[in-house]
Amino acid sequence: MFRGVSQHNLDAKGRLAFPARHRDRLLAHCNGEVVATIDYRESCLVFYPLPEWEEIERKLIALPDLQPSAKRLKRLLIGHAQELQVDRNGRTLVPLPLREYADLAKQVVLIGQGNKFELWDAALWEQRRAEWLQEAAAADADLPEALESLAL
Secondary structure: OEEEEEEEEOOOOOEEEOOHHHHHHHHHHHOOEEEEEEOOOOOOEEEEEHHHHHHHHHHHHHOOOOOHHHHHHHHHHHHHOEEEEOOOOOEEEOOHHHHHHOOOOOEEEEEEEEOOEEEEEHHHHHHHHHHHHHHHHHHHHHOOHHHHOOOO
């Protein structure tokens, strides 16, 4: 289970160092094998442990090719997917095409999302987080019934 927000710097080669608290889990759960792909709705990247990605990929492949939205989703997610190796120091190279897609500069933010991570440019993350907080404050009266019963 990956959770939390952490600030990082990509090095000159575009390498990301996962926080120490996640390294052991990544190495134990998937032997450091991860898949990075784009988030097709946001300008960020998503990193999955390989077993998690393989399950998602199977579901994507099963979608009908004749349905335009399914075909588009496959092209974007599977087409951009890159298998990466996290080394013993918790570092992995983020491929240039993925860095360019997410407009990643030196300062980045890694966000644990349970079974995966999101990687954001730090400035964009700050902007989007502020927008989401404003939207959440404005939409509190419109919470779905299932969320109203959730105890936080």
